[in-house]
Amino acid sequence: MSCKINRLIGSTRIAIVALFSVVASGAGAEEVQRWRVNMEPGVTEIGSRIYDLHMTVFWICVVIGVAVFGVMLYSIYSHRKSRGVTPATFHESTLVEVAWTVVPFLILIAMAVPATTTLIDIYNTDESEVDILVTGYQWKWKYEYINEGGENVSFFSTLSTPRSEIDNEDEKNTNYLLEVDEPLVIPVGKKVRFLVTAYDVIHAWWVPALAVKKDAIPGFINETWTLALEEGVYRGQCAELCGKDHGFMPIVVKVVSESEYHEWLGEKVAQASEIKELMSQQFDLDQLVERGDEVYQRNCLACHGAQGEGGVGAAIAGSAIAMGEVAGHLDSIVNGVPGTAMQAFGNQLNDVDLAAVTTYQRNAFGNNMGDLVQPIDVYNFKQGQ
Amino acid sequence: MGDHHHGPAKGITRWLTTTNHKDIGTMYLWFSFAMFLLGGAFAMVIRAELFQPGLQLIEPAFFNQMTTMHGLIMVFGAIMPAFVGLANWMIPLMIGAPDMALPRMNNWSFWILPFAFAILASSFFMEGGAPNFGWTFYAPLSTTYAPPSVTFFIFGVHILGLSSIMGAINIAATVMNMRAPGMTYMKMPLFVWTWFITAYLLIAVMPVLAGAVTMMLMDIHFGTSFFSAAGGGDPVLFQHIFWFFGHPEVYIIILPGFGVVSQVIPTFSRKRLFGYDSMVYATASIAFLSFIVWAHHMYTVGMPVAGELFFMYATMLIAVPTGVKVFNWISTMWRGAMTFETPMLFAIGFVVLFTMGGFTGLMLAIAPADFQYHDSYFVVAHFHYTMVAGAIFSMTCAVYYWLPKWCGRMYNETLGKTQFWVSFVGFNLTFFPQHFVGLAGMPRRIPDYALQFADFNLMSSVGAFIYGASQLLFLYNVVATIVAGEPVEKEQVWEGAEGLEWTVASPAPYHTFTTPPDVK
Numbered sequence: 015m016s017c018k019i020n021r022l023i024g025s026t027r028i029a030i031v032a033l034f035s036v037v038a039s040g041a042g043a044e045e046v047q048r049w050r051v052n053m054e055p056g057v058t059e060i061g062s063r064i065y066d067l068h069m070t071v072f073w074i075c076v077v078i079g080v081a082v083f084g085v086m087l088y089s090i091y092s093h094r095k096s097r098g099v100t101p102a103t104f105h106e107s108t109l110v111e112v113a114w115t116v117v118p119f120l121i122l123i124a125m126a127v128p129a130t131t132t133l134i135d136i137y138n139t140d141e142s143e144v145d146i147l148v149t150g151y152q153w154k155w156k157y158e159y160i161n162e163g164g165e166n167v168s169f170f171s172t173l174s175t176p177r178s179e180i181d182n183e184d185e186k187n188t189n190y191l192l193e194v195d196e197p198l199v200i201p202v203g204k205k206v207r208f209l210v211t212a213y214d215v216i217h218a219w220w221v222p223a224l225a226v227k228k229d230a231i232p233g234f235i236n237e238t239w240t241l242a243l244e245e246g247v248y249r250g251q252c253a254e255l256c257g258k259d260h261g262f263m264p265i266v267v268k269v270v271s272e273s274e275y276h277e278w279l280g281e282k283v284a285q286a287s288e289i290k291e292l293m294s295q296q297f298d299l300d301q302l303v304e305r306g307d308e309v310y311q312r313n314c315l316a317c318h319g320a321q322g323e324g325g326v327g328a329a330i331a332g333s334a335i336a337m338g339e340v341a342g343h344l345d346s347i348v349n350g351v352p353g354t355a356m357q358a359f360g361n362q363l364n365d366v367d368l369a370a371v372t373t374y375q376r377n378a379f380g381n382n383m384g385d386l387v388q389p390i391d392v393y394n395f396k397q398g399q
Numbered sequence: 400m401g402d403h404h405h406g407p408a409k410g411i412t413r414w415l416t417t418t419n420h421k422d423i424g425t426m427y428l429w430f431s432f433a434m435f436l437l438g439g440a441f442a443m444v445i446r447a448e449l450f451q452p453g454l455q456l457i458e459p460a461f462f463n464q465m466t467t468m469h470g471l472i473m474v475f476g477a478i479m480p481a482f483v484g485l486a487n488w489m490i491p492l493m494i495g496a497p498d499m500a501l502p503r504m505n506n507w508s509f510w511i512l513p514f515a516f517a518i519l520a521s522s523f524f525m526e527g528g529a530p531n532f533g534w535t536f537y538a539p540l541s542t543t544y545a546p547p548s549v550t551f552f553i554f555g556v557h558i559l560g561l562s563s564i565m566g567a568i569n570i571a572a573t574v575m576n577m578r579a580p581g582m583t584y585m586k587m588p589l590f591v592w593t594w595f596i597t598a599y600l601l602i603a604v605m606p607v608l609a610g611a612v613t614m615m616l617m618d619i620h621f622g623t624s625f626f627s628a629a630g631g632g633d634p635v636l637f638q639h640i641f642w643f644f645g646h647p648e649v650y651i652i653i654l655p656g657f658g659v660v661s662q663v664i665p666t667f668s669r670k671r672l673f674g675y676d677s678m679v680y681a682t683a684s685i686a687f688l689s690f691i692v693w694a695h696h697m698y699t700v701g702m703p704v705a706g707e708l709f710f711m712y713a714t715m716l717i718a719v720p721t722g723v724k725v726f727n728w729i730s731t732m733w734r735g736a737m738t739f740e741t742p743m744l745f746a747i748g749f750v751v752l753f754t755m756g757g758f759t760g761l762m763l764a765i766a767p768a769d770f771q772y773h774d775s776y777f778v779v780a781h782f783h784y785t786m787v788a789g790a791i792f793s794m795t796c797a798v799y800y801w802l803p804k805w806c807g808r809m810y811n812e813t814l815g816k817t818q819f820w821v822s823f824v825g826f827n828l829t830f831f832p833q834h835f836v837g838l839a840g841m842p843r844r845i846p847d848y849a850l851q852f853a854d855f856n857l858m859s860s861v862g863a864f865i866y867g868a869s870q871l872l873f874l875y876n877v878v879a880t881i882v883a884g885e886p887v888e889k890e891q892v893w894e895g896a897e898g899l900e901w902t903v904a905s906p907a908p909y910h911t912f913t914t915p916p917d918v919k
């Protein structure tokens with residue numbers, strides 16, 4: 015049945031494209047999959063079953079719709095006063111009324127059976143080979159690999175589309191709004207269990223091709239899973255309204271071979287120990303500002319503006335905090351500002367990045383404080399609390 | 400009209416102090432139309448921003464205020480008061496009563512509404528802006544993370560909830576006590592029946608909404624933790640409470656529309672409504688089922704599988720009584736002698752488009768499939784097919800149907816039909832493509848989107864502007880009718896119309912049925 019459906023959808027799509035190509039010409043790059051009209055089965059067995067269920071119910075609806083609207087159209091055509099008909103007087107029929115109550119009921123039972131079995135399988139999170147804790151933050155995702163290769167691997171995944179594309183200054187790239195700095199990496203053919211939660215408000219983790227959508231709820235942990243059958247890059251978005259940048263916290267999942275996965279994991283572990291080493295080093299101003307610039311772009315810019323001019327967050331350019339005591343400045347960044355949208359970044363960024371971004375803020379946007387904050391200062395600040 | 404009858408008072412005091420059901424009905428209708436235009440203006444802002452990818456006109460923070468206020472204003476400011484206005488005007492006329500059972504409360508339940516919405520709208524000018532957490536206001540986005548204006552929002556919801564409860568009590572009391580002799584329950588016009596059942600839904604669930612917002616208020620200002628896990632509460636509890644109100648609410652919005660269409664289709668088919676009894680029973684079944692399906696809005700919150708299955712089965716069951724209604728309407732048309740004046744066009748448009756919304760509703764009921772549909776534009780398309788093509792089309796249908804009775808003048812038929820076709824095309828152009836982008840993976844409530852969704856969003860925005868413009872045509876047509884429409888001489892304005900409202904003069908006198916009519 016599904017091949018017939020695809021052909022039908024294909025031809026509908028061609029018709030629509032032809033109709034509107036004039037209107038929409040010039041939008042987007044070649045690879046953008048335009049005019050998609052249907053759900054994708056994706057790359058999982060559950061995804062295909064959901065897709066089949068979706069199409070079955072769809073076609074039942076189409077058949078009922080054609081029958082019901084067909085009868086209505088025929089009636090509209092034939093039973094009109096202008097054709098000189100006299101209205102009939104019947105107004106009830108027990109037989110017919112019982113029939114159109116019972117028949118739909120039976121159709122519903124036929125739909126409920128496959129829906130029930132699929133649902134029960136979706137809820138079976140047993141025997142996973144990889145476990146990943148997914149935490150939603152305003153407005154990024156944190157991924158933590160649990161029990162993988164000794165060292166704890168965890169990182170944040172943030173939108174990487176440049177601000178200039180969102181503000182229509184540059185041409186938008188193919189993966190506009192669907193690209194991140196660090197994608198989640200999972201192995202192909204392995205059952206991966208996601209433990210989903212949130213740090214602040216409710217988010218929802220949705221990757222259509224992996225047939226996964228689960229609400230991320232602060233204080234509670236939800237479970238879901240996927241088993242990707244094909245390697246590739248799959249993209250999704252946060253699906254629950256979570257505040258200002260709800261539309262700007264995409265999800266990118268790279269499904270790779272098992273060997274590639276382990277290689278990647280090894281690199282992440284190595285990176286983590288590298289950071290540990292960096293923490294004991296001293297940096298000069300240029301190094302810190304350079305690193306801090308990158309950290310700022312990823313974490314601060316959305317609220318504090320590209321020039322530190324402020325927005326949702328307070329202005330950093332010329333601010334009393336950024337130009338005051340280092341301890342006070344660190345306090346705002348590490349612990350956040352309660353009662354405002356300013357989050358505590360102390361557990362989101364490592365000490366090197368915290369030192370870099372603090373130094374950057376003190377020396378950028380015309381603040382020119384000239385002082386620098388080293389990773390060891392951040393460490394001591396945290397210890398001293 | 401004899402000398403001993405009071406006419407309306409003069410000037411503004413007529414409207415401030417009136418206890419006349421027709422005056423109050425008129426005020427409800429104009430107020431709701433003003434709110435409809437305001438909520439519609441917000442929708443235009445949303446569609447203008449979504450016209451193409453990238454941020455063009457407004458900031459994401461303001462976009463969220465627009466989606467929130469659009470939903471709140473349309474549900475609580477436009478649709479609900481519009482149907483209460485219709486009930487005020489028509490229920491006494493249809494059951495042969497001189498007025499509503501509780502006329503003074505009637506005045507009050509209307510006059511607190513403008514204050515509720517003034518409070519709500521004033522939040523735009525407050526620090527942090529208007530509510531921005533969606534019309535479903537899920538905690539903790541609406542509590543810990545909300546702008547300060549949330550307190551005013553809570554106060555506004557309390558007032559409009561009070562107004563709805565009073566309106567509902569009034570309608571239930573009127574239907575139970577004020578029917579003309581001989582008008583048994585099973586002889587009541589279907590519009591009265593659907594409103595009677597709606598009134599009970601309102602009385603049952605508006606206090607639940609009041610409870611939800613009060614718990615929010617406590618969490619925000621008085622240190623409780625109903626919806627915060629950090630203090631032992633649960634954010635999902637909010638959703639359960641909200642949707643225990645919210646699902647019956649969607650039937651509160653649609654049932655009076657069912658009633659309108661059940662009046663209009665027989666009139667223009669010149670044939671009695673098919674299956675009157677089953678229509679009543681179907682309405683009651685829908686109302687009952689509406690209380691046990693709420694968590695189908697929450698399939699992805701992580702309920703246990705048993706709960707998920709229960710809500711899936713219960714939700715699917717709603718298709719049965721809803722199907723019965725559609726079949727009955729079509730059987731009414733079958734072998735009638737139809738004409739297609741504007742009200743009939745809107746009624747048929749309602750049946751077709753609402754049925755399509757019903758189909759997508761059935762698809763959404765299937766829990767495993769909902770994991771892909773949930774919070775996508777597919778849902779947006781679904782509920783606009785039921786709300787706009789359901790509630791707004793049936794409301795427009797009602798206005799054209801009864802306007803000649805209200806003001807004694809006939810509207811311009813060509814303009815009415817034009818409005819229907821422009822609305823129909825504009826509506827479908829707006830919302831049909833939203834099924835596609837939703838299935839292709841576009842989440843709802845986002846101010847900007849990936850390039851693959853660009854083409855259909857452009858269509859959607861063009862459609863929305865067309866649909867928006869058609870409402871100005873409606874406003875013009877109604878005003879032109881009231882001011883200078885062709886006078887209607889007959890009591891029975893429409894050839895096939897039956898019912899007590901068509902036995903009084905056109906326009907309906909200020910006081911009607913001061914002596915009860917005979918009902919055979």
